[in-house]
Amino acid sequence: MSSQRPPRGHPARRRLRLLVSLVAVGAVGLGSVLVTDADTATAQAADGPAVTVDPGGERWSISPDIYGMNFADASLKEELGLPVNRWGGNATTRFNYLNDTSNRASDWFFENIPNEGAEPEELPDASSANRFIEEDLALGAQTIMTVPLVGWVPKSRELACGFSVEKYGPQESTDQWAPDCGNGITPEGERITGNDPTDTSVPAGPEFVGGWVEYLTERYGTAAEGGVPFYSLDNEPDLWHETHRDVHPTGASYEELRDTGYEIGAAIKEADPTALTLGPVGWGWNSLLLSGLDQQVCNEEGGDCWANPPDRAEHDGVPFADWYLRQMAAYEEANGTRVLDYFDNHWYPQGEGVWNGDDDPETQALRLRSTRQLWDPEYVDESWIGQPVALLPRMRELVEENYPGTRLAITEYNYGALDTVNGAVAQADVLGIFGREGLDLATLWAPPAPDDPGAYAFRMFLNYDGAGARFGETGVSATSEDSDQVSVFAAERAEDGALTVLLVNKSTSPLSVPLTVAGAGDVTAEAYQYGEADPSAIAQLPDVEFADGAAGLELPGYSITQVVIPGGAAGGEPASSPAPTAGATLPPAEALPPAEAVRPEAVGSGPGR
Known part of the structure; x- marks a missing residue:
């Protein structure tokens, strides 16, 4: 079959470049976690929302x-x-x-x-x-x-099409590689009806x-x-x-x-x-x-x-x-x-x-x-x-x-x-x-x-250090004062008891964010970050020093940051499953005509799907 034909169902596969965790050294810059107390962090960057994690609060299993x-x-x-x-x-x-x-x-x-x-x-x-x-x-x-x-x-494996031009007449569009196969719409814009399903198919x-x-x-x-x-x-x-x-x-x-x-x-x-x-x-x-x-x-x-x-x-x-x-x-x-x-x-x-x-x-x-x-x-x-x-x-x-x-x-x-x-x-x-x-x-x-930025979003949950370290499986309570600016998710990892805290800066500007983790006390945490500073890698940053459960984080605009607090540093109870975020009473839903620009049949359009 011609190599010019459209894809056959699988997305294009590109070779994976080796992911190298970059250890940040020297001065703390735009792509770094600011290792200091919350007040100092706030003074050095635009104020961001306060973020709180409570491992002893509501907990649930993450699938x-x-x-x-x-x-x-x-x-x-x-x-x-x-x-x-x-x-x-x-x-x-x-x-x-x-x-x-x-x-x-x-x-x-x-x-x-x-x-x-x-x-x-x-x-x-x-x-x-x-x-x-x-x-x-x-x-x-x-x-x-x-x-x-x-x-x-x-x-069968033979090429066949639902709307043959020879059988059903001229059509608005045809396959350039198989001109007898049309889109089932006449040149006047009318849909062809009454075609025979057995032209292509068996029950x-x-x-x-x-x-x-x-x-x-x-x-x-x-x-x-x-x-x-x-x-x-x-x-x-x-x-x-x-x-x-x-x-x-x-x-x-x-x-x-x-x-x-x-x-x-x-x-x-x-x-x-x-x-x-x-x-x-x-x-x-x-x-x-x-x-x-x-x-x-x-x-x-x-x-x-x-x-x-x-x-x-x-x-x-x-x-x-x-x-x-x-x-x-x-x-x-x-x-x-x-x-x-x-x-x-x-x-x-x-x-x-x-x-x-x-x-x-x-x-x-x-x-x-x-x-x-x-x-x-x-x-x-x-x-x-x-x-x-x-x-x-x-x-x-x-x-x-x-x-x-x-x-x-x-x-x-x-x-x-x-x-x-x-x-x-x-x-x-x-x-x-x-x-x-x-x-x-x-x-x-x-x-x-593999080398697209979207793949790094998955890596931040499934392999943030390049050695298989993952976000936790037991969700814990985490809140942001303004989730439109910075959203936060936290979970405890079963393997080592570590508390993983993932922060997403959805604003275009760097923000200084005070992070409080209940029960953490004085502890040193690892930190990893992905963002525009280097879209080709996740960087390991200088350790974050918590004092009485508080630390300041500097989050670059459009960035994803993972803070990993060692097991036992912040206490919690076994998970109760499920316990997702409770919401207000939902309003009734209304069916509506889809807008022409985003009609549902356009989803996934193009050959191969």
């Missing part, structure tokens, strides 16, 4: 699975000890493990494109999915494998998925035996009418998403009772409120439809996520089997330019404010959403009210600009919030290259 990625670079995966790696995205909705071929959906002209790297006679054993799993197993990462609920997979239901999981358990063992532990119930099925409209032109209804979840979830559990499932894997805000059918109809009709969408009206006005979780609970009660283990919803901030990587000063500031949408019920989202989101408390509330015991996952998210320090600062803030708010699992979509 290690929040630090995952999709299609992670192998070298970065190994260096970080990445906990979770997801095989996901639009192309995995219609992946056939038997012929190692996926349909690239609306991302690339609805084409069946065989994956490279194996000869047909070597399949399915040498498939790209198997190679993905085997790399994860070798490097210690847990695999999330996406399985199809859409009902169709590619019929694939519970028997197909169950057979695949049986094959994987025979090859790698059950989840309990070290095989594939997680299965994602498709990918953004509430957008099938957009992304996979060549085989699923009508939006998925409440009943379809429930019934396919029942059938495929049961098939997975029958093949591997120890595996865990994630669903319904919606695309974002409206996924919590509406079925795919309602999103399609209201996008077409507009107006009052958004206030009273027809599919929801037929279900007594109950928002989709509430109804779905209740139905999954009812299945377990009736059948004695839980077919949904994680409530999973994707999240891409919808503020203009944020997730797509714009890097002007206004977007940089918006990106860093937008992390508040994950937790703050008083923050009104600065996008077409235009209302408080408080995503993680809202998802937790949905589970507690409708299907207690279900865990929380976000298997796609991205706050953008991971090739900049601004993006790295946002990413560090997001990871800290995930841990503080009790999220159980998260996987970043389109992860950074």
